Amino acid sequence: MLDIVIIGAGPAGLATALRLHQQGFRPRIFEAVPEIKPLGVGVDIKPYAVKELTELGLYDAFCAISVEAKESIFYTGYGQEIFGEHCGRHMGYEHDQRFVHRGHLQMMLYRAVEERMGKETITTGSRCVQFEQDDNGVTLTFDTTHNPSAPKQVRADVVIGVDGIRSVIRSQLMPESQRTHFSGLTLYRGVTVMPPFKTGGSILHIGDPIRQGTIIVYPIQDNVDGKGSQLVNWVVEQDEKPQTEEDWNQETGVRDIEHIFDDCKLDFLDVSAMIRNARECYLFPLIDHDPLPQWSFGRVTLLGDAAHAMYPRGGNSVCQAFVDARVIAEKLASITDPVAALAAYETERREQVNWLVKASRGEGPEVVRRIVEERSGGKPFDNIEAIFPHEEALAIFSEYHAKAGMRIPGGKESKDPAKYKSVFTADVK
Numbered sequence: 001m002l003d004i005v006i007i008g009a010g011p012a013g014l015a016t017a018l019r020l021h022q023q024g025f026r027p028r029i030f031e032a033v034p035e036i037k038p039l040g041v042g043v044d045i046k047p048y049a050v051k052e053l054t055e056l057g058l059y060d061a062f063c064a065i066s067v068e069a070k071e072s073i074f075y076t077g078y079g080q081e082i083f084g085e086h087c088g089r090h091m092g093y094e095h096d097q098r099f100v101h102r103g104h105l106q107m108m109l110y111r112a113v114e115e116r117m118g119k120e121t122i123t124t125g126s127r128c129v130q131f132e133q134d135d136n137g138v139t140l141t142f143d144t145t146h147n148p149s150a151p152k153q154v155r156a157d158v159v160i161g162v163d164g165i166r167s168v169i170r171s172q173l174m175p176e177s178q179r180t181h182f183s184g185l186t187l188y189r190g191v192t193v194m195p196p197f198k199t200g201g202s203i204l205h206i207g208d209p210i211r212q213g214t215i216i217v218y219p220i221q222d223n224v225d226g227k228g229s230q231l232v233n234w235v236v237e238q239d240e241k242p243q244t245e246e247d248w249n250q251e252t253g254v255r256d257i258e259h260i261f262d263d264c265k266l267d268f269l270d271v272s273a274m275i276r277n278a279r280e281c282y283l284f285p286l287i288d289h290d291p292l293p294q295w296s297f298g299r300v301t302l303l304g305d306a307a308h309a310m311y312p313r314g315g316n317s318v319c320q321a322f323v324d325a326r327v328i329a330e331k332l333a334s335i336t337d338p339v340a341a342l343a344a345y346e347t348e349r350r351e352q353v354n355w356l357v358k359a360s361r362g363e364g365p366e367v368v369r370r371i372v373e374e375r376s377g378g379k380p381f382d383n384i385e386a387i388f389p390h391e392e393a394l395a396i397f398s399e400y401h402a403k404a405g406m407r408i409p410g411g412k413e414s415k416d417p418a419k420y421k422s423v424f425t426a427d428v429k
């Protein structure tokens with residue numbers, strides 16, 4: 001049996017281990033941090049990724065830690081509704097769409113790896129610093145300062161680099177790939193404990209990208225305090241802030257952003273109060289890495305953010321990693337030569353994901369807020385239909401979902417998409 005080593009126990013590395021285990025492999029994972037803790041804030045798990053978790057036998061466990069997405073609604077900075085659509089099964093897709101705390105998702109996968117494959121599968125406190133490959137295998141070297149009993153060198157038949165946006169494996173394979181692409185936007189990623197709003201599974205997209213900046217709000221955990229409150233995730237996007245570190249753990253305060261949405265009058269949510277009452281808030285520059293020209297180099301390949309770090313606002317990073325995990329396990333199980341298997345994995349995945357990396361640089365369906373801002377001159381409107389007809393919005397959403405691989409189920413999509421010029425061609429830079 002192939003001896004497979006995975007570098008990184010993030011959501012993608014853990015899902016890869018579970019998929020390989022389903023195919024009969026016994027991979028080992030080496031993780032840099034001494035202890036895996038539930039870090040991060042919210043992630044949006046699309047129906048195609050819920051399908052992957054379901055196939056891993058984790059649907060019930062996942063439902064227990066996540067919130068079902070029911071509707072997605074766009075508002076101006078004044079709180080006027082622009083457009084709304086249903087999510088997941090409510091839209092007619094075969095699977096749910098769900099919101100979850102990134103750390104809770106990681107811990108669920110971590111527990112599944114330990115239960116199914118044994119605690120010894122994951123070695124923490126082992127930071128991979130370099131590798132060398134020859135015709136027969138790969139030798140990995142680790143910094144084990146935080147776990148002196150861990151091996152300093154490990155030999156493997158195949159290495160999968162799943163070590164995130166600052167991947168050491170990627171930097172050794174392609175040193176020039178470490179350069180980041182900064183959008184000029186800074187994200188404030190926060191969470192607030194508060195009573196459920198609307199359906200208890202609503203995602204709100206508020207504001208405009210021109211005048212005030214935008215905020216996305218969605219619940220990620222039910223009944224966090226035993227009194228029915230939800231943990232609500234929000235992400236404020238602001239222009240013209242200096243670029244911060246490419247690091248998910250930069251804590252910050254909310255003083256700079258707490259008044260931005262004071263004009264937003266929603267009868268079910270006080271946006272400013274939600275920001276002021278944040279339990280925690282982190283900064284993150286809206287960055288990605290240019291699409292890579294190659295993922296697999298002989299017996300070494302890349303997966304997850306190491307292969308395709310993309311803007312998190314499209315909500316596809318972790319979802320795409322779950323698809324990678326299935327495909328790589330299928331290829332390694334069905335193709336005897338591991339070099340050919342890794343090449344086949346890349347062929348099936350890279351081009352499609354690279355399209356998404358580039359498409360995520362555009363505004364995606366969030367573009368509807370810009371359109372309304374421009375047509376209304378930044379003023380409250382009397383009748384949305386007069387400046388932005390429902391059918392035009394539906395054409396935009398139908399096209400975007402189809403391009404992202406989630407065609408809206410028949411009957412609910414735009415009947416006449418060709419009537420309106422595509423707004424997405426400029427997305428791909």
Ligand SMILES: Cc1cc2nc3c(=O)[nH]c(=O)nc-3n(C[C@H](O)[C@H](O)[C@H](O)COP(=O)(O)OP(=O)(O)OC[C@H]3O[C@@H](n4cnc5c(N)ncnc54)[C@H](O)[C@@H]3O)c2cc1C
Pocket residue numbers: 007008009010011012013030031032033039040041042043102126127128129162163164165166167168189248249303304305306312317318321
């Ligand atoms: C602490 C943290 C918080 C995050 N918070 C959010 C969030 O709030 N919202 C969001 O959309 N996305 C967040 N992300 C990113 C998100 O997890 C990824 O986009 C997505 O889940 C794909 O996961 P991944 O496993 O490829 O990468 P990651 O989740 O980044 O996991 C990579 C793993 O590799 C480990 N690692 C790195 N270098 C080495 C090395 N040299 N040797 C061994 N192990 C190594 C890291 O410690 C980490 O556990 C966060 C990532 C991290 C690490």
